[in-house]
Amino acid sequence: MPGPSVLTRRRNAALAAWYAAHRRDLPWRGETDPYRVLVAEVMLQQTQAPRVVEPYRRFLDRYPTAADLAAAPAADVLAAWQGLGYNRRALRLREAARRIEAGGWPAPGDLASLPGVGPYTAAAVACFAFGRQVAAPDTNARRVLSRWLGRPLDGAALRDAAAGELAGDAADWNQAVMDLGALVCRPRDPSCGRCPVAAWCADPSVYEPPRPQGHFEGSTREARGAVVRHLAGHGPATAEEIARASGLPVERAAAAATALAAEGMIDADGGLLRLPR
Numbered sequence: 001m002p003g004p005s006v007l008t009r010r011r012n013a014a015l016a017a018w019y020a021a022h023r024r025d026l027p028w029r030g031e032t033d034p035y036r037v038l039v040a041e042v043m044l045q046q047t048q049a050p051r052v053v054e055p056y057r058r059f060l061d062r063y064p065t066a067a068d069l070a071a072a073p074a075a076d077v078l079a080a081w082q083g084l085g086y087n088r089r090a091l092r093l094r095e096a097a098r099r100i101e102a103g104g105w106p107a108p109g110d111l112a113s114l115p116g117v118g119p120y121t122a123a124a125v126a127c128f129a130f131g132r133q134v135a136a137p138d139t140n141a142r143r144v145l146s147r148w149l150g151r152p153l154d155g156a157a158l159r160d161a162a163a164g165e166l167a168g169d170a171a172d173w174n175q176a177v178m179d180l181g182a183l184v185c186r187p188r189d190p191s192c193g194r195c196p197v198a199a200w201c202a203d204p205s206v207y208e209p210p211r212p213q214g215h216f217e218g219s220t221r222e223a224r225g226a227v228v229r230h231l232a233g234h235g236p237a238t239a240e241e242i243a244r245a246s247g248l249p250v251e252r253a254a255a256a257a258t259a260l261a262a263e264g265m266i267d268a269d270g271g272l273l274r275l276p277r
């Protein structure tokens with residue numbers, strides 16, 4: 001297999017020098033405990049790093065090990081998740097902790113078998129916790145690599161491109177690309193004038209903004225959040241009771257409850273809704 005091109009080697013050398021001087025100081029950086037890495041990566045799936053810092057510390061104070069999380073009631077886990085949103089992640093994380101407690105960690109190449117762990121999170125945990133030399137391109141890296149290579153990248157094409165660019169220690173390289181994306185190569189206003197790799201960047205205009213959320217999607221999420229919050233704070237209730245307390249129309253509360261029950265996020269027993277034990 002041919003080695004990296006001269007262009008790639010120069011770009012990576014400039015990136016590494018920049019990263020050594022500008023890397024972000026985040027509490028999960030350098031962490032190698034698989035459980036703590038998994039908690040960070042699940043929190044980072046849909047929440048920006050600065051907003052994850054405090055919830056990450058708080059959550060790990062409360063649940064320092066996978067065993068602690070596995071044994072926790074759903075309502076307590078959701079309370080500890082407050083501020084992050086997308087509550088489904090919290091319950092999936094608890095389910096993953098239960099699987100780990102019951103059967104141990106999957107092999108590093110099989111981490112995506114855990115609940116709530118997709119290709120990116122699996123690659124990140126394999127790299128940061130288990131030392132695998134694999135690329136783990138997050139949304140920041142997707143943007144950076146798309147601009148470097150001059151074409152929009154996603155999915156398997158993104159993972160292949162990242163694997164082809166990866167050089168040196170994989171954990172450092174992954175974090176360097178993420179930090180460049182967060183600090184310099186921002187979505188709408190990349191600071192190309194102070195970018196360390198500008199000489200080897202194909203097209204700064206390549207950027208696909210995230211798909212805007214339609215009103216319906218926002219409303220559905222809002223209703224789901226209201227149902228879960230109510231059950232976590234007040235215990236079992238009917239959709240009508242939740243609607244009355246939250247101000248949601250009954251049909252929206254009921255539709256959200258039906259969807260949550262179908263996904264296993266809540267239990268529905270004869271019209272009485274509750275969080276899973």
Ligand code: SF4
Pocket residue numbers: 144147148184185186190191192195196197198199201202203204205
């Ligand atoms: S030159 Fe501009 S677009 Fe290219 S990586 Fe740097 S900041 Fe991003």
